[in-house]
Amino acid sequence: MDLEALVGAGFDLDASRSHAAHGRFYTDPAVHEFEQERVFAREWCYVAHRSQLPNRGDHLVVELAGRSVVVVADGDGHRAFHNVCQHRGHQLVAESGHTPNVLVCPYHAWSYALDGRLRGAPHARDVPDFDRSCVSLTPVGLDEIGGFLFVNLDPDARPLRDVAPGFEPRLRSMVGESEHLRLASESRFGIEANWKVVTENFLEAYHVEFSGPAHQALGNIIDPSTYRFEIDGRVIEYTAGGGAPEVLPYEVHGTDDFTSTAGVPFHQIFLYPNMTFSVFPGTNMVFVFDMSPSGPETTAERIQYFTLDGHLQRPSDQAEAFISRELNHEDIALVEGVQRGLRSPGYRPGRYMVDAAGEAGWGEQFVHHFVLTHLRALGVVPEA
Ligand code: FES
Ligand SMILES: [Fe+2]
Known part of the structure; x- marks a missing residue:
């Protein structure tokens, strides 16, 4: 256009x-x-203030450009992932809420640690050459300025501080x-x-x-x-x-x-x-x-x-x-x-x-x- x-x-x-x-x-x-x-x-699009996700395991589901994204408090800070299970593609998290340790897919119960790595998959031991360590959720860019959290679906995006240097001051x-x-x-x-x-x-x-x-x-x-x-x-x-x-x-x-x-x-x-x-x-x-x-x-x-x-x-x-x-x-x-x-x-x-x-x-x-x-x-x- x-x-x-x-x-x-x-x-x-x-x-x-x-x-x-x-x-x-x-x-x-x-x-x-x-x-x-x-x-x-x-x-970079604003999603929430960090105070909305105060505890480890708190998560927020947001939609951006028609894609579902989950923002998770992992104990040290926040991470964002595409909200999709890496097994057969069910949406991982239905809604915002809290989970103690893992995000569990409602379809076949694959579970993911809060850093996105696959933790468990039922019957995985019986599957030849199944390497759990190769599977993790797909990350989405997350930036924080002054406590406000922003996400960006573009893996090559420049940091928000570079794109809008006048914003933080x-x-x-x-x-x-x-x-x-x-x-x-x-x-x-x-x-x-x-x-x-x-x-x-x-x-x-x-x-x-x-x-x-x-x-x-x-x-x-x-x-x-x-x-x-x-x-x-x-x-x-x-x-x-x-x-x-x-x-x-x-x-x-x-x-x-x-x-x-x-x-x-x-x-x-x-x-x-x-x-x-x-x-x-x-x-x-x-x-x-x-x-x-x-x-x-x-x-x-x-x-x-x-x-x-x-x-x-x-x-x-x-x-x-x-x-x-x-x-x-x-x-x-x-x-x-x-x-x-x-x-x-x-x-x-x-x-x-x-x-x-x-x-x-x-x-x-x-x-x-x-x-x-x-x-x-x-x-x-x-x-x-
Ligand atoms: S699609 Fe998520 S566990 Fe099967
Ligand atoms: Fe007005």
Whole structure:
């Protein structure tokens, strides 16, 4: 698939001249397949925080690019494997859970140690030249940054720290003790929109002023005069001072928050392809969005809220309710409205709204940068 087939003739590598990508980029099953193979089967994708697998034998089953992967805590750290038995191919683990020592296949009970090596196979002694030591689960790349676990199906993938060198220092400046976070709450949403539409909506603030009461309240959480952003390859970072406490959509009392690390109350980090990490003013939580394609025109969105003690104290619980219920509700309606429009034969993509220098915080240069980063990952635009 070439550039024009993917995004249409109006897309320009220069954001200030570019039209948005055409509708097919967000609706075509062939684009979805292409992305599954080129991106979700090759890039680092977030799966969980280490605190979700605290004990040896805890395991998590996740699906990535249509492949099932099992992430296991082996006592020293974590490992990931393709979730398939090496006998006759039954899926090894049906669901996330805990196992004391071995993963056992439900079909003929071949068992695997937590490092993936075959431990036992019934009647193996009677089978001539059966060498148990030659059999092990097929590993999947696993990387950990600041306690967050990422997997990559590509055995030749470069480490995440090389692919996105700006991510770790920026995450550390957001929350220095991120290894010690614990999951306090999680919400999942099935969205009738392509994952890129959902992601792009997250990246731009152009819509915030205009699109509903929760968005107006969102505008109040920052001090716009202190809004800053940096585009750094696969990472985009946004920071700002907090808005006046009396107009925040939750009650702020203390200073018990993570903002001390970098000294900014509002802090968001986007990591390509589909993850965002955020801290809101006056709260003591970090929340993580990930937006995975569940089909050409549908997204599985997950929001996780982390704190140091695994509980949401006031006002973080109010902020969580605001984000998951009110704000996300408005955003889902917006992106589903976009998706319906992208199918229309009457849609001729408009210009990205970007100021001449590409420096205005309201601008859509972030959306353009995301699309460009994606086109590079897909291999249709050369790497910068
Ligand atoms: S397929 Fe797993 S033990 Fe036979
Ligand atoms: Fe929004």
